[in-house]
Amino acid sequence: MKYISTRGKAPILTFEEAMLTGLARDGGLYLPESIPQMPSAEIAALAGLPYEEAAFRIMRPYIGDAFTDTEFQDIIARAYAGFAHAARAPVVQLAPGHHLLELFHGPTLAFKDFAMQLIGQLFEASLKRSGNRVCIVGATSGDTGSAAIDAFRGLEMVDVFILYPNGRVSEVQRRQMSTPAEDNVHALAMTGHFDDCQARVKDMFNDFAFRDEVGLAGVNSINWARVLAQVVYYFTSAVSLGAPQREVSFTVPTGNFGDIFAGYIAKRMGLPIDRLIVATNQNDILHRCLSGGDYIPDGVIPSISPSMDIQVSSNFERALFEAYGRDANATAQLMDELKAGGFTVSQGALEALRESFDSGRVSEEETRATIQRTWNETGELLCPHSAIGVHVAEQHLTPDVPMITLATAHPAKFPAAVEEASGQHPPLPLHMADLYERAERITEVDNDLGAIETLIKDRIAR
Ligand SMILES: Cc1ncc(COP(=O)(O)O)c(C=O)c1O
Ligand SMILES: N[C@@H](CCOP(=O)(O)O)C(=O)O
DSSP states (O other), X not given: OOEEETTSOSOOBOHHHHHHHOSOTTSOOEEESSOOOOOHHHHHTTTTOOHHHHHHHHHHXXXXXXXXXXXXXXXXXHHHTXXXXXXXXXXXXXXXXXXXXXXXXXXXXXXXXXXXXXXXXXXXXXXXXXXXXXXXXXXXXXXXXXXXXXXXTTOTTEEEEEEEETTOSOHHHHHHXXXXXXXXXXXXXXXXXXXXXXXXXHHHHHOHHHHHHHTEEXXXXXXXXXXXXXXXXXXXXXXXXXXXXXXXEEEEEOSSSHHHHHHHXXXXXXXXXXEEEEEEOSOOHHHHHHHHSEEOOOOOOOOSSGGGOOSSOTTHHHHHHHHTTXXXXXXXXXXXXXXXXXXXXXXXXXXXXXXXXXXXXXXXXXXXXXXXXXXXXXXXXXXXXXXXXXXXXXXTOOSSSOEEEEEOBOGGGSHHHHHHHHSOOOOOOGGGTTGGGSOOOEEEEOSOHHHHHHHHHHHHHO
């Protein structure tokens, strides 16, 4: 399996190379040159398998010869051993025809753990073999950073620098990033919002001198391996509700478009998915674009679902590449227009996007009301992001196709918002019970590329 860039001008890579690279050298994102198909009988055979075995069967065709089957199976087993639920990604019923896929049973309580714990193991195996070192730089609105720091803390051949928007993540998220004591992990609180952090990370990838000097790697969902790991739970949840004999739909709380794009890949592989529904908060650029075709960022507004406070949605580039019939020049042109302020999706590409995706936007008040109502009616305490998914899903329920809403984080990551909405205080799980007593280690940085690069080089040299 080979990987190509959405902008068509970067070297074609193997899985292992694409994983260790992150962003392509032409600024694009890597995708497999073709999407492997999973026949119905193979999908049906996933029923009842342990999550790890299903993950192996689904991801194996993408890996090429990077790892032997036994190595890959061991890597997957280690990745999910620390999850607090035997099913890893359990499905619970909220109402007739509406199900919740709980993706928050990993060590840092968000769906990011599914990919990040796996990538941590994949990087370790690959770097041990090559003897190379890498410097991971990531941007986070709260969850990617905590998951990355947990997955890579203490790894000898890896340094991790996470840029987060100062004052715009929840206290639990901040403490998850700032309290690990291992000196290979660094929480950098940057002035600005998430889009600024993500832009500086991309700038570092486009600064080839810096990139090559430090051995830059990325673990945001620009990294194909992140998306791949997230494909698995679309299959396991759909099969648990009767796929492939029966279609299902998914509603996905969306920001950077990585998670829902994984659902799109599952559909392209042959999983019978009817609709993929993008659920946004008040930072609704994706909903506006899917509704009218214009993609024009107009500034991030902080919300009670901070992880989705995003206006420049990285993975939408992958969706556009597919919607334009894999036309790399057209994709590159759109991304140039975005730098200059925004773009309009062509009518044909918009229709192609709408063949798979619907969308909805949820206000702050509706988010709070959904947390409260869901708690009262079902006893399920939702985090604000998951509540956005549930609210949008409820507007798209149909009698014949079961809906699965992705619950992307544990309510305990956002206790203030959840308590205000429901009157319930979500306690931290035992392994994090002393989080508020642990010492924090944070470096404040300005939104200044040169200064951040210098800081990273200095820390690595120590
Ligand atoms: C809790 C939570 N929900 C939803 C999202 C949105 O996911 P994506 O960025 O893959 O669209 C994020 C951030 O990525 C998140 O942390
Ligand atoms: N919501 C994310 C933003 C980064 O997304 P990613 O999936 O591209 O890493 C976060 O919590 O950091």
